[in-house]
Amino acid sequence: DVKVTQSSRYLVKRTGEKVFLECVQDMDHENMFWYRQDPGLGLRLIYFSYDVKMKEKGDIPEGYSVSREKKERFSLILESASTNQTSMYLCASLRGRAFQETQYFGPGTRLLVL
Amino acid sequence: AQKVTQAQTEISVVEKEDVTLDCVYETRDTTYYLFWYKQPPSGELVFLIRRNSFDEQNEISGRYSWNFQKSTSSFNFTITASQVVDSAVYFCALSEQNTGGFKTIFGAGTRLFVKA
Numbered sequence: 001d002v003k004v005t006q007s008s009r010y011l012v013k014r015t016g017e018k019v020f021l022e023c024v025q026d027m028d029h030e031n032m033f034w035y036r037q038d039p040g041l042g043l044r045l046i047y048f049s050y051d052v053k054m055k056e057k058g059d060i061p062e063g064y065s066v067s068r069e070k071k072e073r074f075s076l077i078l079e080s081a082s083t084n085q086t087s088m089y090l091c092a093s094l095r096g097r098a099f100q101e102t103q104y105f106g107p108g109t110r111l112l113v114l
Numbered sequence: 115a116q117k118v119t120q121a122q123t124e125i126s127v128v129e130k131e132d133v134t135l136d137c138v139y140e141t142r143d144t145t146y147y148l149f150w151y152k153q154p155p156s157g158e159l160v161f162l163i164r165r166n167s168f169d170e171q172n173e174i175s176g177r178y179s180w181n182f183q184k185s186t187s188s189f190n191f192t193i194t195a196s197q198v199v200d201s202a203v204y205f206c207a208l209s210e211q212n213t214g215g216f217k218t219i220f221g222a223g224t225r226l227f228v229k230a
Contacts, residue, residue, distance in 0.1 A: 009157075031216065035169040040123070042205060050216065058217075090159065099209045100147045102164060108157035110203065 003027070004106035006091050012112045021109050024092030031094040032074035033103065034058075034066060043090065049074055067092040075103045081113045116141045118208050120221035127196050128229050135191040135224045137206030143167075145211040148182065148189045153203040153223070165189060175205075196228045 007022035021087040025032065031050050035043040035058075045058030049068040063085060067075045073091075078085055088110050117140040122186065127133045150162040163173060165182050173180045177194045193200055206221040 033216065035220075040222050041118075042118075042222040045217065048216055056216070088157070090157075092159075099211050099213065100166060102149065102161040103159075104161075105151075105159040110157075 001061065004093055004104050005092055006089075006106040006109050008109050009107060010112075013078075013081050014114055015082060017045040017078075017081050017113075019081050019113075021078075021089055021091075021111070021112065023074045023076070023106055024072050025074075025091075025093040025104070026072065027093060027095065027104065028071065029093035029095045029104075031066065031096075032070070033092040033094070034064075034074065034076045035090045035092065036060070037090055037108070038087055039085050046076065081111075083113050085111065086113045087111060116208055116210060116219050118206055118219050118221035120204075120206055120224050122224045123222070124225045124227065126227040126229065129198060130195050132192060132194050133196050133226065133228075135193075135204050135206075135226070136219060137189045137191065139187050139189065139206070139208045139213075139219075141187075141208060141210055143212050147209045149192050149207040149209065149218075150180065151205045151207065153205065155202070158166040159205065162191075193206075193226075196226075196229050198228050201226055201228045 004025045034046040035050040044112040049055045065077045090108045091106040119138045146167045149164045151159040179192045181190045203223045203225045205223045207216045
């Protein structure tokens with residue numbers, strides 16, 4: 001069974017802290033994504049990776065960075081957390097380079113920055 | 115520019131009522147896929163259906179049905195005889211061939227409340 005896991009379901013951090021969100025998939029998928037979900041805005045793409053050590057900016061990359069050292073793991077980093085980064089963060093993976101494929105999502109991490 | 119609009123922010127129905135969730139999209143690509151995902155309170159988006167741009171056949175799966183009309187750029191989702199377990203946020207999404215699946219556009223979502 002397909003599985004995408006995220007390291008934390010809930011996280012509370014202070015402004016200025018460095019925050020790491022981890023995502024692991026067990027499907028050997030080439031592509032992985034980080035989205036943030038905000039009410040009324042749906043899902044917005046932060047970064048994606050199509051291969052190990054490869055990354056591309058999405059629509060809202062400012063304030064974030066990512067790391068993909070292994071195929072199964074994709075990390076989202078908030079270098080200096082700010083209150084406007086309080087959100088739900090969703091990781092997803094996708095097989096191949098096919099626009100018709102469905103993405104598989106993790107359960108999400110609710111991040112609160114105080 | 116590509117865009118997905120789900121005009122209904124929240125819908126509330128009583129169990130056993132039918133409910134339709136609207137989705138309107140914009141794209142310049144002639145080859146694309148449309149998706150519906152369900153996000154229950156647990157948070158994980160679950161895939162429901164996909165439809166390619168060349169297949170306008172409607173689809174029915176149990177209590178779920180989808181109506182795809184290219185003429186109006188709509189891909190609406192109907193739940194027949196709704197149940198409490200249908201309460202969730204539903205997302206419509208668009209994936210275009212020219213982005214290779216890397217830039218799926220999601221609508222803002224429609225939150226459905228089904229009351230017992």
